[in-house]
Amino acid sequence: MSQPSLFFITGKGGVGKSTTAALIAKHHANLGKRVLLVEIGDSSYYSMLFKKPIAFDPVEVSSNLFVSHWQWFRCLKEYVTHVIKIETVTNLFFENAVMKSIIQVAPGLPEIALLGKFTSSIRHVGPSMPYDIVVMDAHSTGHALSMLRAPKGLFETIGFGPLGDHSKGIHDTMMDSELVKYITVCLPEELPVTETVEFTETLKTEFKIESEVWLNKVLPIQADAETIDQWQETAATDDVKKAANYIQGQVQKQKTSFEILEKTDRLHKIIYYRSLDGEAINWLSNLEKESKDV
Amino acid sequence: MFSLLSSHKLILSVGTGGVGKTTVSASLAVAAAMAGKKVLVVTIDPSKRLKTALGLDDLGTDITKVNLEAKGELYASLLDPKKIFDSFIKKNAKNPELCEKIFANKLYQNISSLLAGSQEFTSLEFVLEAYESNRFDLIILDTPPSQHAIDFLRAPQRFYHLFDDKVVSWFQTNGDIGFLAKIVHSGTKKATAVLERLVGKGFLTEIYEFFSLVGSLAGTIQRRSIEAQNLLSSPEAAFCLVSSFDPIKTVEAKELYRLLKREGYSLRAVVMNRAFPFIENTDSMPKDFLAVYNDLAERFKEQKLLQRSMLEEIAGDVAYLSIPEQDFEISSLEALKTLSQSIFI
Ligand SMILES: Nc1ncnc2c1ncn2[C@@H]1O[C@H](COP(=O)(O)OP(=O)(O)OP(=O)(O)O)[C@@H](O)[C@H]1O
Ligand SMILES: [Mg+2]
Numbered sequence A: 001m002s003q004p005s006l007f008f009i010t011g012k013g014g015v016g017k018s019t020t021a022a023l024i025a026k027h028h029a030n031l032g033k034r035v036l037l038v039e040i041g042d043s044s045y046y047s048m049l050f051k052k053p054i055a056f057d058p059v060e061v062s063s064n065l066f067v068s069h070w071q072w073f074r075c076l077k078e079y080v081t082h083v084i085k086i087e088t089v090t091n092l093f094f095e096n097a098v099m100k101s102i103i104q105v106a107p108g109l110p111e112i113a114l115l116g117k118f119t120s121s122i123r124h125v126g127p128s129m130p131y132d133i134v135v136m137d138a139h140s141t142g143h144a145l146s147m148l149r150a151p152k153g154l155f156e157t158i159g160f161g162p163l164g165d166h167s168k169g170i171h172d173t174m175m176d177s178e179l180v181k182y183i184t185v186c187l188p189e190e191l192p193v194t195e196t197v198e199f200t201e202t203l204k205t206e207f208k209i210e211s212e213v214w215l216n217k218v219l220p221i222q223a224d225a226e227t228i229d230q231w232q233e234t235a236a237t238d239d240v241k242k243a244a245n246y247i248q249g250q251v252q253k254q255k256t257s258f259e260i261l262e263k264t265d266r267l268h269k270i271i272y273y274r275s276l277d278g279e280a281i282n283w284l285s286n287l288e289k290e291s292k293d294v
Numbered sequence B: 001m002f003s004l005l006s007s008h009k010l011i012l013s014v015g016t017g018g019v020g021k022t023t024v025s026a027s028l029a030v031a032a033a034m035a036g037k038k039v040l041v042v043t044i045d046p047s048k049r050l051k052t053a054l055g056l057d058d059l060g061t062d063i064t065k066v067n068l069e070a071k072g073e074l075y076a077s078l079l080d081p082k083k084i085f086d087s088f089i090k091k092n093a094k095n096p097e098l099c100e101k102i103f104a105n106k107l108y109q110n111i112s113s114l115l116a117g118s119q120e121f122t123s124l125e126f127v128l129e130a131y132e133s134n135r136f137d138l139i140i141l142d143t144p145p146s147q148h149a150i151d152f153l154r155a156p157q158r159f160y161h162l163f164d165d166k167v168v169s170w171f172q173t174n175g176d177i178g179f180l181a182k183i184v185h186s187g188t189k190k191a192t193a194v195l196e197r198l199v200g201k202g203f204l205t206e207i208y209e210f211f212s213l214v215g216s217l218a219g220t221i222q223r224r225s226i227e228a229q230n231l232l233s234s235p236e237a238a239f240c241l242v243s244s245f246d247p248i249k250t251v252e253a254k255e256l257y258r259l260l261k262r263e264g265y266s267l268r269a270v271v272m273n274r275a276f277p278f279i280e281n282t283d284s285m286p287k288d289f290l291a292v293y294n295d296l297a298e299r300f301k302e303q304k305l306l307q308r309s310m311l312e313e314i315a316g317d318v319a320y321l322s323i324p325e326q327d328f329e330i331s332s333l334e335a336l337k338t339l340s341q342s343i344f345i
Helices: A017-030 A046-050 A072-084 A087-095 A097-105 A109-118 A141-158 A162-174 A190-207 A225-234 A238-261 A280-291 B002-006 B021-034 B048-053 B081-092 B096-104 B118-132 B151-162 B165-175 B186-199 B201-215 B218-232 B247-262 B287-299 B302-313 B333-344
Strands: A005-011 A035-040 A059-062 A065-070 A133-137 A180-186 A211-218 A267-271 B010-014 B038-043 B073-078 B138-142 B237-244 B267-275 B319-324
Touching: A005 A017, A005 A141, A005 A190, A017 A035, A017 A046, A017 A065, A017 A133, A017 A180, A017 A211, A017 A267, A017 A280, A046 A065, A046 A280, A046 B247, A059 A280, A065 A072, A072 A087, A072 A109, A072 B186, A087 A097, A087 B186, A097 B186, A097 B201, A109 A141, A109 A162, A141 A162, A141 A190, A162 B186, A180 A190, A190 A211, A190 A238, A211 A238, A225 A238, A238 B287, A267 A280, B002 B021, B010 B021, B010 B218, B021 B038, B021 B048, B021 B073, B021 B138, B021 B237, B021 B267, B021 B333, B038 B118, B048 B333, B081 B096, B081 B118, B096 B201, B118 B138, B118 B151, B118 B218, B151 B218, B165 B201, B186 B201, B237 B247, B247 B267, B247 B302, B267 B302, B302 B319, B319 B333
Parallel strands: A005 A133, A005 A180, A035 A065, A035 A133, A180 A211, A211 A267, B010 B138, B010 B237, B038 B073, B038 B138, B237 B267, B267 B319
Antiparallel strands: A059 A065
């Protein structure tokens, strides 16, 4: 199998990173690619979404779409086993109280363990991952930056040695725009938009990374500002007026967001679809279908 | 809501990320100041404009008086975990040399972003100090963003377990005599060899130094964590759970609700943010307006179910509040005032 393409999805908390990552993964699976959708962090969101227990070993949730939950500790263990080669020694290492404490303070180790696995097929390190595409639902923006900084930080701190060398390999892979595609998810609101602009700028200046922006939860309101003005003016009750104000507020927020973000390189929009009910896979398909028009 | 503001000395807003915790905390604080209290709001991650509104632009951790015309007074502070940790070390290190050594350690220099639980520990340390100073009638803490709100209560424990007695004393007895020379426990010896193969010896020395230096403060870290924990579970403290109308966020909020109740924290309010303005009577609406309204109401219809299920969950002594989606950005003191008036009267 040729090398997989990697997608790194980030964005402010709650903007729809996990949803967008799932949407992208589903899209490629539909095109016949073998896709691995990965979530990180302490607990699993995709278990709730797909209503199936999701753990380290990938689970096929629909044709060609595999989901897996990587806890950094497990990734680190896999890596150490790979370097040490003897599982009993690895176990001894991880069960030792002193080592446990050391592992927790080593700078960026969790981040490196995760990115190490993410890039492992490309670097030909560790167990094989037979996928065409790997999509990572990464942490929110602030944390994503520490993730991207970690490998460099580590190899600068500890210098050469196996872990130092690996960190450098991870860094080089992550910075290669042919290999990794970065997506920042955003909402059509002032704050997330401002932060997204700042974040994509940082990616550009610090890492020379060009990222795509995906704007989530766009409301498809088919009315112009003047018409809504009139609804506001002629509202017969307080409630109706509130509704008109709300609609006007949303339209304005979205308009400003589009204007600002259209200046970035590429902008995709995802519609605000009815809250998830029933099967996640169907919901994702509908979300994709409906988003075609915005 | 007013009883929440008047009968406690500390309010913690908790909830999963992206639901508006910071905004809710700030408007609670404004409401309390308007009602005559001397309030401190401690926040970790406000937007730039909110920061400006609160006068926090370059003052950082220092407690700053907010320029708000009110019967009471409003103070605000921005948490900077690193700074708080530094001052904690300064205050508690036995001597200035130790302090300097700790500051020079490479691992320590990265501590705030690296150590699991250090951010939570420092937030609580800061609040505890402000509480002990008796300067304020009320302190409102906007808890740090975490994937899981429960983390906030668990983290300090995790943090001081890092400096578990066994671990620290291991580093302290082994360090002086040459790091690898005198290891008593053979399991640790093998494990250390593995570690050395992974990271190299130089780095190992840095790690050893970190534990033996910061480890000498382990007792204090543990004591302060326990004191903070005691404050949180005392009747002086109240929790305000912030969530939004979203199926999965609601599930998480309910779990957190049960956990807080079970562990005996005084949970006093549940705030659901960003409600869609549903209307009962749409007769007077022009056709095109109605079409847009209906389309949106359909997209958000589940909010009604979520509200019902949340109300079923919460007991009578917990206030429920749903905050409508605002049609303005909440990024100025005026906006905060308007919001707090509209929700807390
Ligand atoms: N386009 C959409 N239409 C309707 N609902 C959506 C849409 N996108 C996301 N949601 C809902 O919004 C909520 C938040 O989305 P999601 O969990 O993907 O965000 P996140 O950025 O991953 O959040 P976190 O930072 O907590 O991980 C979810 O319950 C999801 O179902
Ligand atoms: Mg997520």
